[in-house]
Amino acid sequence: MAAPTVCTSGIVLASMMFEHLNRDSDAEGFILGESKEEERNVIIDSDIDHIYLEHRINIQKHVTxxxxxNFYNGAGEVNLDLIRNILWDNKQEHVIGWYRQRRNTGPQMTFRERIVHENLKRALAKPDMIFFLTTPSETTASGSTHRMEYAVFKSQDGLFHNIPVLITNLGSLEEQVYLRSSAPISAAGYNRVLQKHKSNFFSVDGSLQEVDKEACRNVEKSERQVQTLRAEVRAIQKRILKRKQRAEEKGVAEIVPRRNLLLRRELRKLFPRSPLLRTQTLTFEGVPVADPPQLQG
Structure with a gap:
């Protein structure tokens, strides 16, 4: 048998991470997808066909x-009725494994997880079932940076092996990766909406209908208006920034208004030698310094 490779999209992995980080405790659930083997033919320079088997396990959805x-007891024995309740509208045959997310631990399976995995394989009759383990941890005290380690395990002959994981993103795709994978598993609500509105977009033979040209023009017009507004906002922000820079360069200080000028002027006339109405020089200890004697001419 060919060595398996687990494939999943960045969206599925990000949704699992997001859901776990928004919980107060650890999380676990089931993984849905498909496991299949394909025969690939590679032609080398000597025109000799090199045929090999490729085993891919595609993760398409997760159910938390x-x-x-929830679906097993302290001894690791699983309950099929509870599993069916958790899956709800998802078909049991789409289950390809289960996952566990643990905080601040190492990426190794515990003894209970190994027992649950083996019992789950026998209960669901899934010999190729996988176990997806993620172990997030905080790398900064403020919690602004997190580190997420993940690993996938598969048991064979009583031994658990770590198998490689391929995260398929639009920026790093191998050739025809989406053409060789099956359609993702969707929820029942999505299927109902698709069947209800399918006639608005597809013809009877399955071909795409011509899109309403008026709707396209309206969308294009609104997009141009949004671009114009964004350009105006950027221009206003630049003008505000330039004004702030010019004000800082000139050193404009806030002018404190002088109040009660008439009152102070009259007080100086009535009490010309009052120490409260004139400035004095003090020492570090707060003692007034005597004024120097004035020279008389």
Whole structure:
């Protein structure tokens, strides 16, 4: 048998990470997708066909349990009725494994996880079932940076092996990766909406209908208006920034208004030698310094 490779999209992995980081505790659930083997033919320079088997496990969806240890007991024995309730509208045959997310631990399976995995394989009759383990941890005290380690395990002959994981993103795709993978598993609500509005976009033979030209013009017009508004906002921001820079360069200080000028002027006339109405020089200890004697001519 060919060595398996687990494939998943960055969106699925990001949704699992986001859901876990927004919880107060660890999380676990089931992984849905497909496991298949394909025969690939590679022609080398000597025109000799090189045929090999490729085993791919495609993760397309995950279903989270509402609480930990929900479908198994303390001894690791699984309950099929609870599993069906967790899957709800998802078909049991689409289950290809389960996952666990643990905080601040190493990427190794625990003894209970190994027992649950083996019992789950026998209960669902899935010999190729995988276990997806993610172990997030905070790298800064403020919690602004997180580190997420992940690993996938598969048991064979009682031994658990770490198998490689391929995250397919639009920026780093191998040739025809989406053409060789099956359509993702969708929810029942999505299928109902698609069947209800399918006639508005597709013809009877399955071909795409001509899109309403008036709707296209309206969308194009609104997009141009948005671009114009964005350009105006950027221009206003630049003008505000230039004004702030010019004000800082000139050193414009806030002018403090002088109040009660008439009152102070009259007080100086009535009390010309009052120490409260004239400035004095003080020492570090707060003692007034005597004024120097004035020279008389």
């Amino acid at each position: 349990c509402h609480k930990l240890n």
